[in-house]
Structure formats: structure tokens, C-alpha cells
Amino acid sequence: MSVRNGLLALLAERPRYGYELRGEFEARTGTTWPLNVGQVYTTLSRLERDGCVTASDAGESGQQYYEITAEGRAEVTAWFTTPVRREARPRDELAIKLALAVGNQDVDIAAVVQAQRTDSLRALQDYTRLKAQAGPEDLAWLLVLDAMVFQTEAEVRWLDHCESRVVQGRRPVVRPTPVEDVERAR
Amino acid sequence: MSVRNGLLALLAERPRYGYELRGEFEARTGTTWPLNVGQVYTTLSRLERDGCVTASDAGESGQQYYEITAEGRAEVTAWFTTPVRREARPRDELAIKLALAVGNQDVDIAAVVQAQRTDSLRALQDYTRLKAQAGPEDLAWLLVLDAMVFQTEAEVRWLDHCESRVVQGRRPVVRPTPVEDVERAR
């Protein structure tokens, strides 16, 4: 519901037309998740269908302005008031991937972790560069970038954690005290 | 693609039937995101349609076993090998919410942050309790829980960060050094 609620929140500020909405949405949430213009229109149709917005008469240059309704305003208020519950979030693909990897002897977990860490560190660099480019007037965009940084740092730490946990938890099963180790221990 | 790839990964270990798949999936990824049985069957149909699995002849008790195909195996390998790119993840609803909130003077950001933090801290408690309940044999489930803990901690830190950023960045616009503050400062 991110796009739907996001567009509705922008319309709660003032009426806007489709193309304008994409610009505003991207200006505030940044280049991380570009928003296809087509999706703006499909989402607006659905919002109109649900009685959250009404298409006002076209503007001077033929732009199709949308106004928020009382019902839509209630939805936005509810959105801002209610926390995003963790249980309601989409499944974490990375967590699932590793959870299924540790149960599968054929999967090289170290390689999976390493590939993921490389990408996360690359992303971290990208975010740092983007933060340097953004001006202090882009407060919203900077906050989104900070969210990405915090998340990615947590992800890297979790990957390290997984690696150390797995060598402790899985090695003994794969190699139940081989003879060489017993002999070496003497 | 979490469910689809997850089920495919389980089928890469050995053939299983639908109901069994749900059990395994939930045993490894835990109670955070329960998996509706219906979805297992819809996903299996789509996997079959795409040539990733084949429905083998029914087992002795009439269970419908599914086997992974070479194509399916290739998909699983690709899934484990390729990192989950940050840009490909679903939009972060919380980040978007706050990004749009800071640009809207009518939204009480402190309240939004506070509501979210309360829920995040509650979730953190839940995770701690679940970790205590889980046995050390549930390695996968424990790792998923750790992921949730790491993420939630990062989220709380980000919320604090937002709060302090916003009082710096927005207050001056709303209250451009009121007279009372100047007088109080003497």
C-alpha cells in the first residue's frame, strides 16, 4: 500500500494531477525506487473507484487534477496514525533465503553470505554518495537515505552474525568429530 | 518471490506434497509470517505452469507429491547465488510515510514517530520471548528472529534520528525564533 497511501498523502496537501504526483513522490522518496508514471494513473483510478479522490474538471492546460475526499482524508489520517506493524510487512526475502540455505547441505552458505555482503556494501557506498549529492533542503529524501543506511548496516551485521552462528551450528553435524581431529587432539 | 522461491528451495531438497511444504516452510521461517495453505497450492500451480516442478503420481495415502525439474533447480541455484538487490526490494512503507509526513505541516511527526516506536519496541519484546522459547535445534528460525531483531533495533535508532533531524530542520520554519525564546535566553 506504499504507493497508494503515498499518493493519497500528497493529495491531502493539495490537489494535483498525475504527472505532477510522480514528480513529487520521487522528489521526496528519491531515486531508490523510481515510480513508473503508468502506475500513478492506475493507482489514481483505484483511489477514485474507492471514493478516496475525485477527478475535478481539467485545468487550463488540460491537466486532470485530482482532489481528495473526506473518505480519502480519513484514510490518510489513519495511515499516519497507525504504526506499520512488523507482522504486516512483506516477507523478508533475504532472511527466508538464508533460513532455507542453512537447512540444505548442498548450499554453500559462506558463498551466499559473501555475495550478499558484497552487494550490501556496494549499496552502502551508493547511499553515501547520494547523501553527499543531496542538498539539505531535501529533508525527506535524506531521511529515506538514512533509513536505507541504517537497514543496510544492520543487514551486514546480521550476515556476519549468521556466518559465525552457522559454523558453530552446522559443522558438528557435517563432521561428527572425525578421526583426524581426535588424533590431532592427542 | 519469497514464497515461490522458498517452496522451490524446499523441493530442491526432496519431493514433498503441498501440506507438508507449509509445515516445513513455517518450521524454518517461524511464526512471524504464517503461510496460508491455499497459497501453497496456488504457488505450486504456477511453478508447474512455468515448468519448475512436476506433479508426480499420488503417494500411497493419496498425497500429491511434487518434484523439482532441471529448470526449477536452475532457478533455485540462481536464487541462492544472486544477492537480493536493495533496489529490487519492496518500497519501505515506513520510510515513505515519514518522508511524506515531514513535508506536510498538518502532520504531527512526533506522534507518528512515537506510535511507530511503541510498536517496534513491542515487537522487540515479542522476538526476545520467541527466541527464549525456541530450541537451539531451530537454527533457521533463530536466524530469522535475529534478522528481525537487528532490523527492529535499526528502525528504532532511525526513528530517534528522524525526530532529532526534524526538530532541527522544520522548527525554524514553523517558529522562526519567537520573542519568548529570545527573552527566556537572557
Place this chain on the structure above:
DNA sequence: CGACACATGTAACACGTTACATGATTTG
């Protein structure tokens, strides 16, 4: 003129999700 940004819209699909229908088997 040709390319590019502005602007609106539709068709089609993927995945996730729930609700429902149906039957067999087990267990208190």
C-alpha cells in the same frame, strides 16, 4: 524537422492473500 519532456491513459500480468468448498482420517 526531430528529439525530448510533458501528459494521460489502457491492457496485461505477477505475486500474495483470503475465503470458501470438499473430503478423509484421527482422536477425545
Place this chain on the structure above:
DNA sequence: CAAATCATGTAACGTGTTACATGTGTCG
């Protein structure tokens, strides 16, 4: 016997997403 669990499946919907069609205006 009744309730619960096992087991399979379908219908329907919602959101997100892309690809495509179409037209206007502007600027080098």
C-alpha cells in the same frame, strides 16, 4: 459421534509493475 487435523484445490481480489498507444508542446 463430534471436533480437530490432514489434505487438496478453486475463485476472486488487491497491489505493484511494465509495456504500449497517443497526443501536445518546446527547443535546438
